[in-house]
Amino acid sequence: MKRFAFIISLLIVSSCAKDNSNFTLKGSIKDLKKGTVYLQKIDDTLLISIDSLIINGESQFELHTYLEGPEVLYLKLDKNGQDSGIIPFFADKGVTEINTTLKNFFMDAKIKGSVQHDKLEEYQMMMSKFKDKNLDLIKNNLEAQRSQDSILMASSLKEYNNLIIRKYLYTINFAINNKDSEVAPYLAVSEIPDANLRYLDTINNALTPEIKSSKYGKALQDLIAQRKKQ
Structure with a gap:
């Protein structure tokens, strides 16, 4: 029951983020079959999640948020309840694309997006x-x-x-x-x-x-x- 409530809360967060977004992060994680990806930012020294997506079978993902201006965001991967890495990137309004692998989540990341990045x-x-x-x-x-x-x-x-x-x-x-x-x-x-x-x-x-x-x-x-x- 708790897991069901957690999944529903993730879907609600994702839906709200998409409705009010002016920024999209999309990409893929090679060889990832199951896991959760989070779009995060630093708020008052704390790293908080602003959108998330449960991946089940497909390695592609798409996350959304609203940006007031360019800032550094983070893509986090959680696999089987364990933190599998985090990728920082400089985001701006529009679309940023991150393609990486499950084996070397951070090191293999290819990022295409803002001029700031x-x-x-x-x-x-x-x-x-x-x-x-x-x-x-x-x-x-x-x-x-x-x-x-x-x-x-x-x-x-x-x-x-x-x-x-x-x-x-x-x-x-x-x-x-x-x-x-x-x-x-x-x-x-x-x-x-x-x-x-x-x-x-x-x-x-x-x-x-x-x-x-x-x-x-x-x-x-x-x-x-x-x-x-x-």
């Missing part, structure tokens, strides 16, 4: 290079510790600190160079919230009026205000 992927591609470099430094540091090579340990620590600085500077420059995209304040808030206030102010001052009034533009201004109070 294309810009976010450009940033993430560079961040993956920083991550690879960071892994190399961790390996070098472990080898230095095993051999008790203090000079190599000091060198790897210095390289690590320089890498962090380069990552922050790249993010700041990327945000400023994309001042007309919602991605700019989003990266400032999500990637470098602890950066020097001078840099956060520089990003904020560079934003176009439209981006300043967006969800993440307001979030950046709130962050700066809170940091200044501290």
